[in-house]
Amino acid sequence: MKITMTVNGKTRSGEAEGRTLLVNFLRDTLGLTGTHVGCDTSQCGACVVHVNGQAVKSCTMLAAEADGAQVSTIEGQAAPDGTLNTIQQAFQDHHGLQCGFCTPGMVMSATALLKENPKPTEAEIRHYLEGNICRCTGYHNIVKAIMAASGQDVGAIAAE
């Protein structure tokens, strides 16, 4: 079947089977490989995108379910000239990523968190990231980056 959706502000179409997952449609059909697949049980969160403004794991949604939806992925977060947005910049400033594989999902989840809760506490950030697994950073600098992106003082979190 033909699926059409608005991805990062542009209308995109492609063919998909009924069983095609949104993440595979984005990666394989539309070539948006920034969204990653890190598991097959909807645990890791590497595939988080926004659908109609809500953060979703794109491995738990069929492409057909997103027909006609507004989809936002990691590729659409920086400014058109490549300037990182506030959250992306905070991740770089605070070393909130190492191998980069979980990073797109982390950034998309962090974006959703700050929309819901513009000044989260450290505990709220850690709780919110329950569905995003990172194996490299121990989360310390991810938490710090999100807190910094929200405009809060990160001095309370140990210096490095």
Place this chain on the structure above:
Amino acid sequence: MPKDGIGASTKRREDIRFLTGAGNYTDDINIHGQTYAHFVRSDVAHGKINNIDTSAAEAMDGVIKIFTAADFASAGGIPCGWQVTDRFGQPMQEPKHPILAEGKVRHVGDPICVVIAETLEQARDAGEAIEIDIEELEPVLNMKDALKDGATKVHDDLTSNLCYDWGFVEENRDAVDAAIKSAHHVTTLELVNNRLVPNPMEPRVAVGHYARANDEYTLYTTSQNPHVIRLLMGAFVLGIPEHKLRVVAPDVGGGFGSKIYHYAEEAFVTYASKVINRPVKWTSTRSEAFISDAHGRDHVTKIELAMDENYMFTAVRTDTYANMGAYLSTFAPSIPTWLHGTLMAGNYTTPLVYVNVKAVFTNTVPVDAYRGAGRPEATFQLERVIDKAAREIGMDPAELRRRNFIKPEQFPYQTPVAVMYDTGNYHATLDKALEMTDYANFDKRAAESKARGKLRGYGLAHFIEACGIAPSNLVGQLGARAGLYESATVRVNATGSISVFTGSHSHGQGHETTFAQVVAEMIGIDVSQIDIVHGDTSKTPMGMGTYGSRSIAVGGSAMVRATEKIINKAKKIAAHLLEASEADIELKDGKFSVAGTDKSVEWAGVTLAAYVPHNYPLENLEPGLEETAFYDPANFTYPSGAYVCEVEVDPDTGKVDILGFTAADDFGNVINPMIVAGQVHGGVAQGIGQALLENTVFDENGQLLTGSFMDYAMPRASDMPSFDVDHSCQTPCTHNPLGVKGCGEAGAIGSPPAVVNAVIDALQRGGYNVDHIDMPVSPSRVWAAMQQG
């Protein structure tokens, strides 16, 4: 010094692509005409394959070819890269590890056949239609049972399930026994070092592409060491000469050891691409990763620590059963032996050490190096037994360690277990950690917790590791079938920019930034002028890759040596341009000047002259500015540190909360403190994961019960505390040019004993007579121990 030179927390340049979805991971690579491979794997732990019927599957839409072991009759098995000699002087038993199962399956996940189809869905559908008749055999699971007479064998052609019985230092065996017999006090501890699944977030992927017109193969793979894969697969498995085989490891999403090894899937896609004359792609699912990536740890150990009347350590004896799994993964035999036994002196002056390791085949997934690799197993048993000893004799655990530490003035220090530590200051790191954690006031905090009905505990561990792997001639004597040097080519371009081609491989470590900082510092140009290229055998010189915290210590040293050659040649060119003696030329801040004069030439002026050699000493100097160096380390490096964990245990539930985790490390000189801190954070998180959460459980049939992220407890953000890390105690390495020791594994080595020591401390302070709980120290285990204690 340029602002982004050595010692600067330069932001990582690689982050830009990772933060914008522009990374290029192996699964992001798609080649025109690509086909998809689906592996059909054993769902039993041990069995005889009676029949494989692929006829229905072959007739299905999109199926191109189905491969079985018969298609690989001419290929070699997956080779093992290290041969251990046992304590009787005999080589280890080394079974064949076929690409696809030959007649028998030996673990859940053992690949039996592979479907290649036009789409992944078609390949999977066809895989479901293959009928495999397997006669189940009794699985070999328990290591001690596996060594009993008459035990079922994993490999029929071996004499038993024993891979090797290793003793080290064998000549000390009797002396250690005697020292233990005559000791004033002996502390004994039996423990399990739990099996872990490395689980980098990026599952493994391999794309094979054969170009018939040129008879050239390209393998894109999620590897920490593309040249090692090229050598092992080309020379030992498929018989492809190196010049016809290119291995590319692009952006790799974490490794932690599990992407060192040459895996069957890599050989498969490379070979199959030639057979069907189309590219072949395989992407592991996470479920597949759990049963096909090499696991880590899995030791069962008894350790004895002997002390004299002054509580000085007089001997350590340890007996370990190490699980190899069903086959020998690339470096598996070396992990419980040379990467484990050589660390059993720890930070201490113990004069006599004897380590016995029995490596055992079982019907489980193969086990190999996982972050730390042998050193966490050594550190855990030593730091746990010391803590237990301190409690038995009623001494402060910090004091017992301190009195047995090698003293700063004793370096270089020859241990009784072969290795010689070049530098260290264990008193400094211990004092730093105690100060950072306000050890002096712990009792007040414990009282405050007690008032809230909680049990507070303070856990300390001190560790040593051997990194910067490794002197080639030494490891050759120990059984390595590879050299462990590293390489770098520094290519200076005509306008002065530089491309460095390194044999190290970055899969999260940030080499593109730190390596550039080093060259920027040496030449005095802006870091933006330097690019680091890695991960492609067609670009970089033969290199051994990244593991064992070796990149900056070995790869960085090769880069320094190559850059020194560049500078030496550039000085000759500058001397010519400035009409001065080469001996008078100084390089500072990217400018060559003649000492004592105002005559100078910029870096870019010299590089341009090298490539446009009009005014150039052509009679005695070649044009161009490109140099290669291979660096073989003279010794290992020995990072060390003191780790402290403070916990609260809920006596009603047994739940352990980590209140704080502190790491005071000595990594020698540090290139980028921000990145070093990040490496420690990640290592500590993996160590806390091992201590509190992670475990790999097989049932009595050999089925993996913890086969997904729903059952295997990966640490989440809410499981982790903030970390307090310090690396201000620095005793630089004496034998490499940067004075660096490496920082990648430290966190995973020092943290498990710190966590468990803290839990035991909490329970004992709470009046519970509990002296050990095996990892993971889960609420149920803590609660059960409290009921008995």
